[in-house]
Amino acid sequence: MQIIDLTHEIKEGMPCFGARWHNPVKFEKMGTIEEVGRNTTKIIIGSHCGTHIDSPNHFIENGLTIDKIELNKLIGDVSIYNFTNLKMNECVTLEMLKKLNITEKVIFNFNWAEKFYISSQEFYNNYPYFSDEAIDYLIKKGVKLVGMDTPSPDDSRIKPLSIEDSKAHKKFLSKGVILIEYLNNLNSIVDNAGWKIIAMPLKLKNCDGSSARVCLIKEI
Numbered sequence: 541m542q543i544i545d546l547t548h549e550i551k552e553g554m555p556c557f558g559a560r561w562h563n564p565v566k567f568e569k570m571g572t573i574e575e576v577g578r579n580t581t582k583i584i585i586g587s588h589c590g591t592h593i594d595s596p597n598h599f600i601e602n603g604l605t606i607d608k609i610e611l612n613k614l615i616g617d618v619s620i621y622n623f624t625n626l627k628m629n630e631c632v633t634l635e636m637l638k639k640l641n642i643t644e645k646v647i648f649n650f651n652w653a654e655k656f657y658i659s660s661q662e663f664y665n666n667y668p669y670f671s672d673e674a675i676d677y678l679i680k681k682g683v684k685l686v687g688m689d690t691p692s693p694d695d696s697r698i699k700p701l702s703i704e705d706s707k708a709h710k711k712f713l714s715k716g717v718i719l720i721e722y723l724n725n726l727n728s729i730v731d732n733a734g735w736k737i738i739a740m741p742l743k744l745k746n747c748d749g750s751s752a753r754v755c756l757i758k759e760i
Contacts, residue, residue: 541757541758541759541760542757542758542759542760543755543756543757544725544728544729544755544756544757545724545725545753545754545755546591546687546723546724546725546726546754546755546756547590547591547723547724547752547753547754547755548590548591548653548656548722548724549590550565550583550585550589550590550751551565551567552564552565552566552567553565554589554590554656555656555659555660555663555664556586556589556660557588557589557664557691558660558664559700562586562588562589563584563586565583565584565585565586565589565590566583566584566585567581567582567583567584568581568582568583568584569581569582570582585751587606587744587747587748587749587750587751588721588748588749589751590722590751591720591721591722591723591724591751591752591753591754592720592721592722592741592749592750592751592752593606593609593614593718593719593720593739593741593749593750593752594709594713594718594719594720594721594748594749595608595609595713595718595747595748595749596713596714596716596718597746597747597748597749598709598713598748598749599706599709599710599713599714600710600713600714603713603714604716605744605745605746605747605748606741606742606743606744606747606748606749606750607743607744607745607746607747609718609741613645613684613685613718614685614718614737614738614739614740614741615736615737615738615739616644616645616736616737617643617644617645617735617736617737618643618645618646618647618685618687618735618736618737618756619640619641619642619643619645619646619647619732620646620647620649620726620729620732620735620756621640621646621647621648621649621732622649622732623636623648623649623650623668624649624650624651624727626650626668627668628666628667628668629666629667629668629669629695629696629697630668631668631669631670631671631674631695632648632668632669632670632671632674633671633673633674634671634673634674634676634677636674637674637677637678638677642677642678642681642682642683643683644682644683644684644685645683645684645685645687645737646678646683646685646686646687647686647687647688647720647723647726647737648686648687648688648689649689649726649727649729650667650668650688650689650690651689651726651727652667652668652688652689652690653689653722653723653724653725653726653727654727656722656724663691664691664696665696666696666697667690667691667692667696668690669690669692669693669694669695669696669708670693670694670708672707672708672711675693675708675711675712676711678712678717679711679712679715679717683717684716684717684718685717685718685719685720685737685739686712686717686718686719686720687719687720687721687723687737687739687754688719688720688721688723689722689723689724689726690721690722691721691722692706692708692709692721693708693709693712693719694706694707694708694709695708720739720752720754723754729756734758734759735756735757735758736756736757736758737754737755737756738754738755738756738757739752739753739754740752740753740754
């Protein structure tokens with residue numbers, strides 16, 4: 541079986557969304573082998589840091605929380621689409637999607653993951669995004685899961701807390717479409733056909749999202 545890990549490494553100093561309500565990742569030693577015979581670590585991390593899954597509750601009041609998402613939405617056959625030709629701030633349009641065979645679980649490769657290791661400034665700005673018509677089309681086609689190597693399906697030029705803030709998130713999540721953001725290693729895929737996705741968040745009770753280990757598998 542071929543396995544491709546789509547998960548960014550979690551570590552101190554990693555890029556996190558630059559908003560006042562997002563704390564940086566921090567590791568603190570609670571115990572060491574020398575002191576207490578074992579290593580244990582306290583980890584401080586936000587629910588939307590690194591490779592992670594958004595539940596509807598992230599933006600929808602009383603929406604489904606991460607622990608309530610059915611696993612069949614997170615595991616199974618997935619279609620992978622190459623959108624690496626898109627320029628900065630270019631949107632995925634309805635016309636682009638009409639050329640594709642849309643399935644229930646989809647991943648978009650925008651060739652954005654490498655910017656995660658350059659700087660927050662590079663990663664969180666100017667990435668491709670989804671037009672309103674494209675989102676409506678995906679929802680109409682019955683998509684249940686959308687993965688991407690960018691930090692968001694939204695236009696990065698729209699300011700947080702503005703009237704247009706996170707409208708793509710809200711469109712998807714209000715219809716129960718689960719989002720996976722910050723995917724990695726999509727450029728290592730030679731053949732996009734025949735893959736299954738496994739995306740496993742922590743089972744955090746009543747939480748809006750979770751970091752996740754996400755991988756692709758294929759029989760060889």
